[in-house]
Amino acid sequence: MARVGLVVNPGAGRDIRRLTGGASVVDNRAKERVAACVLDGVTVLSEPPMVSIMPDRAGIAAAAAENAPDTVTVEILDLPVEGSAEDTRRAVAHFRESADVVVVLGGDGTTRDAAVESGPMPVLAVSTGTNNVVPTPVDGTVAGAAAAVVAAGRVDTDAVTTRHGTVEARAETPTGEATVTGLASVEVSARSFVGTRALIDPADLVGGVVSRAHPTEIGLSGATGCLDPFGPEAAGGAALRLRDPATASRTVRTAVAPGVTATVGIESHDRLAAGETARFDVADGVVGADGEREQELVDATVDITPRENGPQLIDVRDALDRAARAGVLVRD
Amino acid sequence: MSDYTLDSAEGRVEALRRMLTIRSFDETAGERFADGEIPGFVHLYVGEEAVGVGTCAALNDDDYIASTHRGHGHCIAKGLNPKYMMAELYGKADGYCNGKGGSMHIADVDAGMLGANGIVGAGPPMATGAALSIDYQGRDQVAVGFLGDGAVAQGQVHEAVNLASTWNLPAIFVIENNRYGEGTPVEQQHNVDNLSDTAAAHGIPGVTVDGMDVTAVAEAVEEARKRARAGDGPTMIEAETYRYRGHYEGDEQVYRDEDEVERWREQDPIASFKERLIDRGELTEAVFEEMQAEAQATIENALAYAKEADDPHPSEAYEDMFGDSVPEIERFAQQATARTDGGDH
Numbered sequence: 058m059a060r061v062g063l064v065v066n067p068g069a070g071r072d073i074r075r076l077t078g079g080a081s082v083v084d085n086r087a088k089e090r091v092a093a094c095v096l097d098g099v100t101v102l103s104e105p106p107m108v109s110i111m112p113d114r115a116g117i118a119a120a121a122a123e124n125a126p127d128t129v130t131v132e133i134l135d136l137p138v139e140g141s142a143e144d145t146r147r148a149v150a151h152f153r154e155s156a157d158v159v160v161v162l163g164g165d166g167t168t169r170d171a172a173v174e175s176g177p178m179p180v181l182a183v184s185t186g187t188n189n190v191v192p193t194p195v196d197g198t199v200a201g202a203a204a205a206v207v208a209a210g211r212v213d214t215d216a217v218t219t220r221h222g223t224v225e226a227r228a229e230t231p232t233g234e235a236t237v238t239g240l241a242s243v244e245v246s247a248r249s250f251v252g253t254r255a256l257i258d259p260a261d262l263v264g265g266v267v268s269r270a271h272p273t274e275i276g277l278s279g280a281t282g283c284l285d286p287f288g289p290e291a292a293g294g295a296a297l298r299l300r301d302p303a304t305a306s307r308t309v310r311t312a313v314a315p316g317v318t319a320t321v322g323i324e325s326h327d328r329l330a331a332g333e334t335a336r337f338d339v340a341d342g343v344v345g346a347d348g349e350r351e352q353e354l355v356d357a358t359v360d361i362t363p364r365e366n367g368p369q370l371i372d373v374r375d376a377l378d379r380a381a382r383a384g385v386l387v388r389d
Numbered sequence: 390m391s392d393y394t395l396d397s398a399e400g401r402v403e404a405l406r407r408m409l410t411i412r413s414f415d416e417t418a419g420e421r422f423a424d425g426e427i428p429g430f431v432h433l434y435v436g437e438e439a440v441g442v443g444t445c446a447a448l449n450d451d452d453y454i455a456s457t458h459r460g461h462g463h464c465i466a467k468g469l470n471p472k473y474m475m476a477e478l479y480g481k482a483d484g485y486c487n488g489k490g491g492s493m494h495i496a497d498v499d500a501g502m503l504g505a506n507g508i509v510g511a512g513p514p515m516a517t518g519a520a521l522s523i524d525y526q527g528r529d530q531v532a533v534g535f536l537g538d539g540a541v542a543q544g545q546v547h548e549a550v551n552l553a554s555t556w557n558l559p560a561i562f563v564i565e566n567n568r569y570g571e572g573t574p575v576e577q578q579h580n581v582d583n584l585s586d587t588a589a590a591h592g593i594p595g596v597t598v599d600g601m602d603v604t605a606v607a608e609a610v611e612e613a614r615k616r617a618r619a620g621d622g623p624t625m626i627e628a629e630t631y632r633y634r635g636h637y638e639g640d641e642q643v644y645r646d647e648d649e650v651e652r653w654r655e656q657d658p659i660a661s662f663k664e665r666l667i668d669r670g671e672l673t674e675a676v677f678e679e680m681q682a683e684a685q686a687t688i689e690n691a692l693a694y695a696k697e698a699d700d701p702h703p704s705e706a707y708e709d710m711f712g713d714s715v716p717e718i719e720r721f722a723q724q725a726t727a728r729t730d731g732g733d734h
Binding site: 067068072073075076077082084085113114115116230232249250251252253254257341353355 | 395576581582583586589594595596597598599602604605607608609612613616624665668669670
């Protein structure tokens with residue numbers, strides 16, 4: 058039987074951008090309902106795939122399993138729960154060996170954690186987080202249907218998935234080395250500490266590298282997209298260096314965080330080939346990934362490189378479009 | 390501003406010093422309590438230092454805090470003198486409350502510390518009251534109410550948050566989620582995974598931050614303070630933290646195992662901040678050891694002072710209770726004096 062893995066991150070969608078910006082709170086009851094929708098959506102097939110769910114302390118998996126349609130076999134994985142990103146990585150590593158598709162409910166951070174372990178397994182990322190450049194804002198029921206047709210092999214997986222890029226930062230400091238990996242972007246911030254993680258003040262942003270760019274996106278990829286949009290499937294990426302908008306010859310006005318539209322001064326903008334590196338000197342700052350501060354650095358040199366090694370992401374629209382055209386959704 | 394902020398190297402070192410002082414104070418208080426020297430109960434803050442210090446680093450000197458039963462850390466973070474705190478624990482006349490309060494009732498209104506409190510969840514109503522006075526008098530201040538995870542289920546907490554939200558008062562509610570309400574795990578007390586979700590019921594923002602990281606707590610409180618002073622009302626902040634000691638000294642802690650405590654110790658707020666300051670070139674191991682020794686000396690001096698300090702006169706038990714003189718109380722006080730002086734019974 059085909060199998061869909063389901064990851065619901067209880068920690069997604071609740072950082073300080075609810076205080077400093079306009080991000081919505083996605084509480085765990087809301088995630089529970091999205092998970093229930095995914096379980097309902099897989100019944101688009103008369104023989105729905107089995108669904109395995111990552112365990113959690115918030116009761117999301119248990120509630121979703123209890124309320125699942127009778128025709129769907131559901132199991133909750135017997136894995137330890139730490140209440141951290143390690144839970145997502147551990148569950149996805151398990152799914153890579155046991156499932157055909159993984160559905161991830163979270164934001165860019167959760168999808169990034171999933172991507173660390175997903176390998177060639179297709180990933181369907183549904184937006185229930187804060188920064189949602191990579192995950193799709195789609196109803197859970199529709200996501201469940203798309204996951205089902207891909208998991209059951211009813212559409213050509215290669216035709217409905219694309220390989221997302223990543224951005225890798227390697228920092229060298231007087232005391233050692235550090236690595237940070239982002240899916241859509243790696244940012245350099247002048248703020249000294251990781252603190253509450255979210256990049257909250259546009260004035261702190263020094264620049265970075267993106268794997269995709271479009272004005273519909275939030276954060277550095279949105280700013281870059283105002284200058285030269287390119288899709289996640291495009292090879293390589295772009296480096297953006299920022300400066301005080303008051304002295305910049307070019308500026309863009311863009312969403313740097315949910316509810317925070319700001320004027321950003323452009324120092325330089327360069328397209329990068331896959332594997333090509335942009336170097337940033339960081340006297341005192343933080344390197345972040347996908348809008349979240351990750352690594353504090355002092356007197357560091359940071360080499361940031363776009364790579365072609367991200368998750369295999371399912372395009373929900375493509376998957377169901379192809380399923381419909383192949384008659385998969387029609388029962389005579 | 391506070392006399393220390395995390396915006397400067399000096400401020401960061403001072404924040405570390407306060408965390409060290411809190412730890413020395415509470416470890417010493419635990420030892421002295423075990424030896425039977427300190428009356429009543431003590432609830433220790435060891436492991437939770439980053440929450441109190443991060444919060445107070447983001448406040449101005451004249452901002453208010455209202456504490457919990459686990460309040461020693463809040464006091465030191467707000468700048469109270471460990472000498473008079475220890476004297477209070479020992480029930481001495483020189484204590485902050487003249488020895489009448491003990492560990493759970495240290496207050497110094499002049500320093501903006503409105504009081505620790507033995508009533509679970511009493512901090513938020515006090516903070517809402519203080520915020521109302523700030524609003525009424527048009528002052529440039531905020532009031533912080535600390536509460537524990539267990540207190541989130543208290544009715545008075547929601548009454549306080551509701552009023553502060555409805556009246557748009559400059560209050561900040563800081564939940565110290567140390568995973569256990571006495572011996573009950575937080576998951577068995579609440580139907581929400583993140584206690585900051587309860588903010589939504591009152592129409593205010595709620596955020597959850599790493600309470601083992603002093604920079605995360607300070608940043609959240611700084612943003613909440615800006616919001617409050619901009620007239621946008623209260624904020625709820627949940628700081629995820631852990632107490633290394635029992636709920637109270639003497640707690641057998643059958644509800645958790647040593648492995649769990651060790652896992653949290655790996656994120657120790659003092660050790661991790663120390664390492665970060667060393668990496669930044671703002672501290673050396675040698676200076677840290679000196680700071681540790683100084684903190685210990687400060688507490689040893691406080692202990693010596695407390696032990697030597699005078700006991701309050703029994704008649705003082707009747708003082709500081711009523712604004713105006715009450716004849717019956719006066720009579721009791723005179724009788725207490727007479728008894729102590731060997732007079733007629």
